[in-house]
Amino acid sequence: MPPASLPPLPLSTAAGYQARHLLVLPGDVLVDEVETLAVSRFAGARWDVVPAGVEPATVAPRTAAPGEPGVLRTSRHTTLTGPFAPGPGLPPGSAMVFDVVTPRERGEAAFPGSGDRDGLGRAFPAGLPEKEERRAVDWLVEAARRLGGSIAVDVPSSGAPGIVLTPDPGVAVDMTLYSDVWLEPDAAQAVLGQVDGRIRLAMDGVDWQGPPAGIADKPLYRGEQMDPAVRKQIHAAADDVDIAALTSGEPLDGYGLLLDLGVDGMIAVEIGDEPDLPFLLRGLPWAAGGAVSYRVRWEPDDLAASQDEFPPMEYTVARKRSAGIVAALAKALHGAVGGEIADEAGFLVEPDDL
Structure with a gap:
């Protein structure tokens, strides 16, 4: 369960060159589970500041002071800060929120009519995230799907979040x-x-029937001047290699x-x-x-x-x-x-x- 008393979500934590998203989770999720999913995806994931009451998987510089949120770093430029208490405009049942800051890196808009299983084209109509931000957003979608939560994208510095995505857990079958x-x-x-x-x-496969008939008599490319006898020798040697591979009984x-x-x-x-x-x-x-x-x-x-x-x-x-x-x-x-x-x-x- 999340801590009983959480600090309120701050109005703004991102600079102009950064994007701000939220990972919104229900009350039956442990903070440790967020860390586990981060470590599962990002080689350098670690706590810069460990939330009170959390046993980190790796050594962390320090533990949060009373009322201070934790800071989970997934890369040099991307952090999840929290947990915070959910604010207005988030789905019912939301119990804790992580404030995610990553470089703002946008590419082309989604191609009309292309697949949009997770709603990212709808959430980013002017241009899809790419590079570092795309890696962060993809992980947020998958973490929310796994934990039964949601993500809010491009959260403004003040006011309720705009587009909220709640990934369908049933999508992940394989x-x-x-x-x-x-x-x-x-x-x-x-x-x-x-x-x-x-x-x-x-x-079941199809038995190899050998190279096409007469292939050794044809030039490799237009204007090729190879001696016909040499060409036949090269093809014969290639055939020997193929036959050896097919009959070697490799495991x-x-x-x-x-x-x-x-x-x-x-x-x-x-x-x-x-x-x-x-x-x-x-x-x-x-x-x-x-x-x-x-x-x-x-x-x-x-x-x-x-x-x-x-x-x-x-x-x-x-x-x-x-x-x-x-x-x-x-x-x-x-x-x-x-x-x-x-x-x-x-x-x-x-x-x-x-």
Whole structure:
């Protein structure tokens, strides 16, 4: 729960070259959770000033004095200050607010008719954030979605905030499991088949038929003067390399499975090596050399609806049904190989919460 008594949100904390946004959270969120999500995304995230009653994940310079807010730094130029008490114009149920200051960096406006799943085109009609500000805004949207909160953008120095976005938690469907255990294809199908017997391996390919006939007799480019005999030797050597690669019996380093959901679309499970791990996993001994990733993705039939801020009811019903299956598949894989599960934003998820 947030502290019982919070200082009021200040009228202005940003200079002219900076943008000011708010992260607005409900009463069941802990301040520590905000820090965890920041550390999950930003390598240099740390408290400059720790709010009273919070145990920081890393060493901080000092603890806030009574009535003083904390300062969480996500980069050299971006800070979250708070928590503050919510002011007017914020959604019902708002319990604490973080005042976010970042460089104002704007680009082109959203292209008309392009997807705007999170409403950023509506929130920034004159030009979308880019660079540092875009990284901050994207994280704010994903943190608000994860914590059941909202964000207010371009908050003026005085008065109520203008545009408030409340990201739909149901949008985040896909999950990834990271583990140091490799499941062979048949074993993965057996594990996932306990969740849904319709899942099938997707490993069928097309036999290579060799290079096109006569390719060794054709010049590489218009005007090429290579000796025909030399050209044939080069192509023959390339063929030998291809044949050796196709017959070497190299170990499998990736494969997939598919689950056809009919009108709800399809779920794809992709298994392979993963060198690029979420920040929170990179220091773990079992992940020091990379890991195996098990990506569980929903592919809806209506891709256009998937990028709508307010999609049709048919789509949201299909998404909810599919999300339950995605979560069950991820949990089944975790039961077989252990590791850690992350959501679409790279935030870790407890298997018991699925």
